[in-house]
Amino acid sequence: MADKKPNCGCNAAPRLIFPCSGAADVGAIADQAARTLTKDGVGKMYCLAGIGGRVSGIMESTKAASAILVIDGCPQDCAKNTLLQAGFSKFKHLRLSDIGMEKGKSPADAERISKAAGKGAELLGPGCCA
């Protein structure tokens, strides 16, 4: 988390992105799409494991987010279910299988990552701030 410097609350609350980062190829695409969106300033990738582990700093920061995007690689919806079970229900959800990426048949190449990031940005919509 060394590169995730906190914003002062005097500014807008961050838009947080939780990829499933699963073991399969589509999990890698979800992970890299989140990193691309962070690099592009669309939002900030955050720690799904911290939600699962109910880490207080991560839980409270997520409550304070202005928007949340969850990216799942496949219909198992692990990231979505993790957020739901932690009590979060207001988020946008992108499932990579819904945009034609099938688990085991979708290498994490630049084109797929860009497509996933583009769809993620579309779901988050315009506006401030990363």
Place this chain on the structure above:
Amino acid sequence: MKKIQILGTGCPKCKKLAAAADAAAKALGIEYKLEKVTDINEIINFGVMMTPALVVDGTVKVVGRVPSVDEIKKMLA
């Protein structure tokens, strides 16, 4: 003794949160130590994405806003 930490680099909201936490602790009449954490690397170690943040005995209670004194009293109880 309750350990109360205010995470923030010193912006107006950070100062308001410190004052509110101090007032809440005094109103409850508890023994406490209030510490301001201003070093950004220390703040990052708490896993928070925004400041100010209120930490009580090592648990982050609120991030990015200043709760009322009454709200903070519940967090300190």
